[in-house]
Amino acid sequence: MLFRAVDSPIVAETVNGRRANRRGIETRDSMIKAAIASLATGDPAAVSGNRIARDIGATWGVVKYQFGDIDGLWAAVLRYTADKRGDLPAGIRTDGTVLERVSALIGAMAVGLRTPESLAIETLRAALPRDHAELERDYPLTAAELASWKPNWDKACQRTFAGLGLDRAKVRQVAALIPAAMRGITSERTLGTYGDLDDALAGLIGGIVAYLEG
Numbered sequence: 498m499l500f501r502a503v504d505s506p507i508v509a510e511t512v513n514g515r516r517a518n519r520r521g522i523e524t525r526d527s528m529i530k531a532a533i534a535s536l537a538t539g540d541p542a543a544v545s546g547n548r549i550a551r552d553i554g555a556t557w558g559v560v561k562y563q564f565g566d567i568d569g570l571w572a573a574v575l576r577y578t579a580d581k582r583g584d585l586p587a588g589i590r591t592d593g594t595v596l597e598r599v600s601a602l603i604g605a606m607a608v609g610l611r612t613p614e615s616l617a618i619e620t621l622r623a624a625l626p627r628d629h630a631e632l633e634r635d636y637p638l639t640a641a642e643l644a645s646w647k648p649n650w651d652k653a654c655q656r657t658f659a660g661l662g663l664d665r666a667k668v669r670q671v672a673a674l675i676p677a678a679m680r681g682i683t684s685e686r687t688l689g690t691y692g693d694l695d696d697a698l699a700g701l702i703g704g705i706v707a708y709l710e711g
């Protein structure tokens with residue numbers, strides 16, 4: 498964990514090439530939480546470095562001291578949310594049926610996508626370049642953090658369905674489908690819809706189970 502607490506106040510982590518004490522790490526932690534709260538409002542202006550500094554209650558110079566630049570801040574926000582989320586399959590019964598495991602995975606994501614951390618990530622992603630080459634050139638740390646999420650998610654899904662003898666290619670395809678489908682359903686819930694989203698979730702779960710077992 499990047500922001501784990503330590504008993505000794507002497508040395509804990511390296512921050513921008515410096516050894517940071519516990520107070521420094523706690524300051525970073527509080528800044529990241531404030532940045533998440535600002536981004537979670539959904540306001541596109543929240544991605545501004547000066548706006549974040551204002552919402553944090555610090556000068557941009559203080560933020561730069563802690564994170565280097567806006568790229569360092571965004572990468573730290575993404576890492577914090579990933580560390581807080583942990584392994585999504587946690588709590589999924591390893592002896593569960595395909596239906597039980599798919600339902601648990603979908604249920605966990607349905608809850609997770611409505612948290613402030615997920616709302617903050619959506620705001621941030623909407624402001625970042627869509628082109629990978631541009632993203633990697635302008636925000637290399639942020640790009641590296643985002644790029645690490647897919648293989649970690651793929652491994653999490655493989656662990657979720659381990660021991661069932663399922664086709665690994667199908668599990669990989671389901672791993673690609675679930676985040677996109679769940680973001681669509683979550684967006685519908687946020688924007689408001691006359692459709693029955695419980696039916697949508699049930700249909701998604703049923704379709705995935707049928708595909709994996711077919």
